Amino acid sequence: MNSLHFPGLEISIALPLVGAILVRFMRVPERAQWVTVWISALTLCAAVGASIDFGTLGSHAAHDRWDLSSALLGHDLFVIDELSSPLIPLAALLYLATAVSTLGSKVRRYSFAGNLASEGVLLATLSCRDPWSIIALLLVATVFPYMELRARNKPTRVYVLHMGLFGGLLLGGQLAAELSSQIPQLSMVATALLTVAVLIRSGVCPVHCWMTDLFEHATFGTALLFVTPMVGAYATVHLVLPIASDWVLRTIAIASVCTAVYSAGMALVQREARRFFCYLLLSHSSLVLVGLEIATPIGLTGALSVWVSVGLALSGFGLTLRSMEARVGRISLTKFHGLYEHTPMLAAFFLLTGLASVGFPGTFGFVGTELLIDGVVEAYPMVGFAVVLAAALNGIAVMQAYFRVFTGAKHFATISLGCRLPERLAVLTLAALIIGGGLLPQPGITSRYHAAVELLRSRGHSLNGQHQHSATRQPSSAHPSGTGIDLGIVRTQELPAILHHARK
Amino acid sequence: MSVETWYHLLGILVVVFPAGLLSLLGLSSLAGHPLSERVVARATEAAVVAGLAAVIGVLGMMLTNGDRRVPIEIGNWVLIEQSQAHTDFHFHISFVFDRLSVPFAILSFVLVGTIGAFANVYLHREQGYVRFFLFYSVFLLGMIVSSLAGTIETLFLGWELVGLSSALLVAYFHDRPSPVRNGLRVWMVYRVADAAFLVAAIVLHHLTGEGNFEALMGTGAWPEGKASLSSSEALLVGLLLLVAAAGKSALVPFSGWLPRAMEGPTPSSAVFYGSLSVHLGAFLLLRVSPILELSALLCVAITGLGLMTALFAAITARVQTDVKSALAFASLTQVGIIVAEIGLGFRYLALIHIIGHACLRTLQLLRAPTLLRDYHTLENAIGQHLPHRAELAAGSVPLRVRVWLYRFALERGYLDGMLAEYVVEPFVRSFRWFDSLERRWTDFLTGKPSRESDHTQNALDVEVKA
Numbered sequence: 001m002n003s004l005h006f007p008g009l010e011i012s013i014a015l016p017l018v019g020a021i022l023v024r025f026m027r028v029p030e031r032a033q034w035v036t037v038w039i040s041a042l043t044l045c046a047a048v049g050a051s052i053d054f055g056t057l058g059s060h061a062a063h064d065r066w067d068l069s070s071a072l073l074g075h076d077l078f079v080i081d082e083l084s085s086p087l088i089p090l091a092a093l094l095y096l097a098t099a100v101s102t103l104g105s106k107v108r109r110y111s112f113a114g115n116l117a118s119e120g121v122l123l124a125t126l127s128c129r130d131p132w133s134i135i136a137l138l139l140v141a142t143v144f145p146y147m148e149l150r151a152r153n154k155p156t157r158v159y160v161l162h163m164g165l166f167g168g169l170l171l172g173g174q175l176a177a178e179l180s181s182q183i184p185q186l187s188m189v190a191t192a193l194l195t196v197a198v199l200i201r202s203g204v205c206p207v208h209c210w211m212t213d214l215f216e217h218a219t220f221g222t223a224l225l226f227v228t229p230m231v232g233a234y235a236t237v238h239l240v241l242p243i244a245s246d247w248v249l250r251t252i253a254i255a256s257v258c259t260a261v262y263s264a265g266m267a268l269v270q271r272e273a274r275r276f277f278c279y280l281l282l283s284h285s286s287l288v289l290v291g292l293e294i295a296t297p298i299g300l301t302g303a304l305s306v307w308v309s310v311g312l313a314l315s316g317f318g319l320t321l322r323s324m325e326a327r328v329g330r331i332s333l334t335k336f337h338g339l340y341e342h343t344p345m346l347a348a349f350f351l352l353t354g355l356a357s358v359g360f361p362g363t364f365g366f367v368g369t370e371l372l373i374d375g376v377v378e379a380y381p382m383v384g385f386a387v388v389l390a391a392a393l394n395g396i397a398v399m400q401a402y403f404r405v406f407t408g409a410k411h412f413a414t415i416s417l418g419c420r421l422p423e424r425l426a427v428l429t430l431a432a433l434i435i436g437g438g439l440l441p442q443p444g445i446t447s448r449y450h451a452a453v454e455l456l457r458s459r460g461h462s463l464n465g466q467h468q469h470s471a472t473r474q475p476s477s478a479h480p481s482g483t484g485i486d487l488g489i490v491r492t493q494e495l496p497a498i499l500h501h502a503r504k
Numbered sequence: 505m506s507v508e509t510w511y512h513l514l515g516i517l518v519v520v521f522p523a524g525l526l527s528l529l530g531l532s533s534l535a536g537h538p539l540s541e542r543v544v545a546r547a548t549e550a551a552v553v554a555g556l557a558a559v560i561g562v563l564g565m566m567l568t569n570g571d572r573r574v575p576i577e578i579g580n581w582v583l584i585e586q587s588q589a590h591t592d593f594h595f596h597i598s599f600v601f602d603r604l605s606v607p608f609a610i611l612s613f614v615l616v617g618t619i620g621a622f623a624n625v626y627l628h629r630e631q632g633y634v635r636f637f638l639f640y641s642v643f644l645l646g647m648i649v650s651s652l653a654g655t656i657e658t659l660f661l662g663w664e665l666v667g668l669s670s671a672l673l674v675a676y677f678h679d680r681p682s683p684v685r686n687g688l689r690v691w692m693v694y695r696v697a698d699a700a701f702l703v704a705a706i707v708l709h710h711l712t713g714e715g716n717f718e719a720l721m722g723t724g725a726w727p728e729g730k731a732s733l734s735s736s737e738a739l740l741v742g743l744l745l746l747v748a749a750a751g752k753s754a755l756v757p758f759s760g761w762l763p764r765a766m767e768g769p770t771p772s773s774a775v776f777y778g779s780l781s782v783h784l785g786a787f788l789l790l791r792v793s794p795i796l797e798l799s800a801l802l803c804v805a806i807t808g809l810g811l812m813t814a815l816f817a818a819i820t821a822r823v824q825t826d827v828k829s830a831l832a833f834a835s836l837t838q839v840g841i842i843v844a845e846i847g848l849g850f851r852y853l854a855l856i857h858i859i860g861h862a863c864l865r866t867l868q869l870l871r872a873p874t875l876l877r878d879y880h881t882l883e884n885a886i887g888q889h890l891p892h893r894a895e896l897a898a899g900s901v902p903l904r905v906r907v908w909l910y911r912f913a914l915e916r917g918y919l920d921g922m923l924a925e926y927v928v929e930p931f932v933r934s935f936r937w938f939d940s941l942e943r944r945w946t947d948f949l950t951g952k953p954s955r956e957s958d959h960t961q962n963a964l965d966v967e968v969k970a
Contacts, residue, residue, distance in 0.1 A: 272957035361661040392699040407678035
């Protein structure tokens with residue numbers, strides 16, 4: 001495996017973890033915020049540096065130079081690849097924007113130490129490809145929201161039940177996957193358990209209620225940071241996609257598309273802004289899952305593009321809602337608030353990010369959404385129409401929320417509700433990425449296509465390995481065609497040709 | 505420079521000027537430094553005049569050289585090259601200048617320019633002056649891109665921009681709930697139309713492997729192309745496009761949004777819903793007319809829908825009590841006739857009808873705020889009151905039918921009511937029921953009421969009540 005020129009990856013993971021310890025012992029919240037912002041900024045620089053460094057190598061995966069984890073554990077724990085290359089800086093940016101945009105009125109109740117610690121764990125998760133390490137990090141990440149709920153004396157039962165089930169299924173599934181080399185019958189059990197686990201973490205209906213409950217009780221920032229990076233999709237890619245057979249993927253795709261439509265409909269009838277945001281996010285993350293399970297180069301490229309664009313857009317959208325909530329308290333969607341004249345910039349950004357999330361022309365998500373729909377229609381036409389329906393409903397929901405929050409009334413405030421400089425910087429940075437990515441989509445799409453082809457290749461290797469193993473042990477259970485494993489639309493025989501074209 | 509180079513340069517400039525205007529107004533607003541009225545007015549004027557000059561330049565060259573169709577290839581915006589087993593994905597951008605797009609682009613520039621000059625005075629010192637011109641620039645770009653689109657994806661791009669700007673302009677007076685509700689209504693109908701358009705575009709892409717109109721409609725100049733689809737494929741794609749056109753042009757059953765759109769400021773009502781935006785659906789049908797020819801059933805459906813819309817709007821227009829609503833339904837009557845003309849295969853007639861109707865309706869809507877004054881001027885000039893004539897056919901219709909028709913017109917054909925009762929309310933009721941199920945489930949798991957949001961007294965609500 002190639003080495004990066006600098007150890008940017010491990011620095012980006014270590015910095016927030018060390019920073020979390022430092023901030024934990026700070027007594028002045030404003031100072032803690034200031035330190036958090038700086039550490040998050042440095043982490044972002046390291047993450048962007050690692051991503052750029054990786055881009056210059058022209059390789060499919062790379063580890064750090066002077067890799068500490070490799071020296072300690074004997075194998076590469078943290079690796080940057082085509083898939084994670086944009087996700088790592090995106091996650092770091094989300095954490096920085098959250099820390100920067102936390103208003104003074106909220107700094108006392110927001111845990112900056114928790115923020116940094118969860119950032120470190122998230123970046124480590126996104127840099128991991130080893131199943132057990134991913135599982136361990138996913139489980140560690142669930143602890144931070146729980147600690148906050150406990151600290152704030154909020155109900156934890158819904159969250160604990162779902163996350164407990166998620167953890168149990170993950171551990172059981174991976175154990176079964178490990179044992180399936182000795183007991184082939186366990187292979188199906190492993191796939192089933194891991195599939196249900198990632199569906200829970202992704203909030204696929206009907207096991208999604210933990211997400212709305214988290215948004216109800218946790219701080220907006222914590223809930224946002226826990227769900228927006230869509231680590232459920234990451235777990236799907238590394239834990240389920242390599243071992244799941246075609247029908248399992250189809251089942252996940254159908255469950256996901258049902259969730260996408262259902263959540264879009266639910267977003268339209270919500271009476272409160274947080275719950276609305278949660279359903280909007282659920283709908284979009286389900287659309288990403290639909291594309292991931294299609295397992296065709298175009299569909300997968302679309303899903304990976306939408307993953308990045310939706311991550312970026314909904315981060316901005318959520319942060320704007322959080323900023324508005326910090327000014328006026330929890331926002332009811334049953335009436336008009338008319339905040340436009342006080343915060344025109346946030347209003348414009350709210351609309352921009354909302355439209356970007358539904359793939360509006362000129363924004364980052366436009367081409368990704370087109371690719372996703374194109375890929376899905378090619379594989380399953382009816383599912384494709386459902387995706388279009390979900391996108392249409394989401395568009396209506398976004399505009400409805402915009403009108404309810406920013407228009408329809410005259411709001412008289414005794415204090416200035418205007419945008420602060422840090423918020424302005426966060427808004428402009430995200431807006432530049434959303435519009436820039438929308439106007440020049442080719443580099444991003446090419447990178448996502450390479451990642452998609454790599455995923456299909458590794459899935460092909462994995463399934464062929466399983467197939468050969470199974471054929472050796474039980475000749476009668478071989479694939480009826482005898483020509484290799486069916487990868488949905490793409491067959492393993494076609495992969496070398498696809499790879500060759502992708503590398504051109 | 506060669507003729508092709510001139511074509512390319514001028515063709516790109518036609519789109520670049522509106523795009524530049526949008527960039528200028530959009531970026532300055534997003535950066536929190538909106539421009540002054542004077543700068544906005546000058547920039548708008550310059551962009552419209554320059555764009556119009558460029559498109560007239562292209563027209564002049566086409567007439568001089570005898571070219572009926574000039575494609576301007578921008579290239580692939582996105583290209584994914586795949587192996588032979590899979591077709592490449594490309595998002596191709598090209599513009600085409602022909603007998604359909606050039607008149608429509610010129611019409612757009614002329615009418616939008618006129619409205620820009622009018623709005624500059626009409627909205628002088630309004631709080632939302634810059635916001636109006638920002639949405640106006642989105643609309644202008646959308647119209648020009650839609651008019652000149654050489655691929656169905658490019659047309660969709662412009663189509664979406666027109667939809668967004670229209671909805672936001674209906675809600676222009678956004679400190680009152682009524683315009684905002686109407687803006688949302690317009691947006692909802694547009695999203696349905698957009699979804700139908702998107703599905704149609706993707707189905708077309710899959711059937712032909714191409715998105716550019718040359719491949720879809722044959723190489724002949726408009727309207728003489730020949731599409732290479734079967735009759736059933738043409739029917740499927742055509743019906744989807746008809747839904748898209750119906751949403752955009754307010755055809756039955758989507759007609760309810762058009763009078764609601766008049767809630768916006770007069771300049772936007774005039775240019776968008778009176779003249780340009782409302783004709784965009786008809787433009788789409790004209791652009792894909794070679795597909796329509798392949799299915800007789802589709803042509804019948806289009807003609808029928810057009811006539812139904814015309815009849816409905818003609819009846820409804822007679823009972824409107826405000827001038828903008830009356831003009832909206834009068835406009836819809838003509839749009840219905842235009843669509844029927846397209847269904848019957850009269851392409852040039854439909855195009856001429858669009859141009860004439862758009863100009864007349866813009867003038868009428870711009871004069872609407874001074875209608876009473878105009879009446880008084882007329883009456884003063886002729887020295888007596890204007891005669892009020894009874895409807896000619898009214899006497900021959902039985903009273904019961906007349907009463908029914910009156911109620912039908914007053915309720916605007918019950919279209920809004922039907923959509924609300926049979927589509928929106930069941931949808932909302934179903935999802936509210938799902939919401940209550942979720943509430944019971946989380947309450948059960950928590951062991952107590954689980955939703956904090958139910959009890960949150962919004963700080964804002966208190967202030968609003970105060």
